[in-house]
Amino acid sequence: MRNFAHDDSAWADFLISKAALILASVILFAAIFHLAASFKELEIQEQLDILARDFKTAVDMVGSSNSGSDSLRPDNSGSDNSDPGNSGSNNLQADAYYCFEDEEIFRNSPFMEDIKVKISGEYICLETEYRERSFRAVKPFTFKVLPFNESVLHEKLSTKFGARGDEETSLTADYAEIEAFLQAIGTEEAVLDPNEKISLKKKLIYVKDEEGVSAFGCVLAYQ
Secondary structure (H helix, E strand, O other): OOOOOOOHHHHHHHHHHHHHHHHHHHHHHHHHHHHHHHHHHHHHHHHHHHHHHHHHHHHHHHHHOOOHHHOOOOOOOOOOOOOOOOOOHHHHOOEEEEOHHHOHHHHOOOOOOOEEEEEOOOEEEEEEEEOOEEEEEEEEOOOOEEOOOHHHHHHHHHHHHOOOOOOOOOEOOOHHHHHHHHHHHOOOOEEEOOOOOEEEEEEEEEEEEOOEEEEEEEEEEEO
């Protein structure tokens, strides 16, 4: 056994060993911390993806529904003017709502108080920050979506085409022109409050031509 009292090299070896052990411990703890942070970042991204996909699914269900009763979450907050015995066009316009705060994964997330919800006619976008890092989830819509309510839609259609686009005042413009107009007005993003209900409504727009009156649907998403 080496005598530390009279052997300077023994002390040097001892101190070097201690320093190496401390350095190895620091590196190990740093690696563990980095790994834990990486897992947390993956979890946050996954949570955003799930929420964005869930909202897209809600929009798709409203867009594909054939009656108000087919909506994901029927909105009972207002009056329902549809007649159950009437099989006419009123039953083709579904009403529903979506609220991120209702989702457990949102309430348990670290970004609940700091998330931006943006929608346009083409996609849903969720953005948040965690420990100075930015996270983003974008999901494209299957159906045509317009980020405003029915009154705004009627106003825009009336301004452009001189008609509201409902059954009483059908549009008479070329379908391609109407499609291009809806595409243009749906490009602007709307920022929504994740803690408030987002209304989802399937809206039929009526077009009249030489062959008669036809209609195509879109989903209105608004607060």
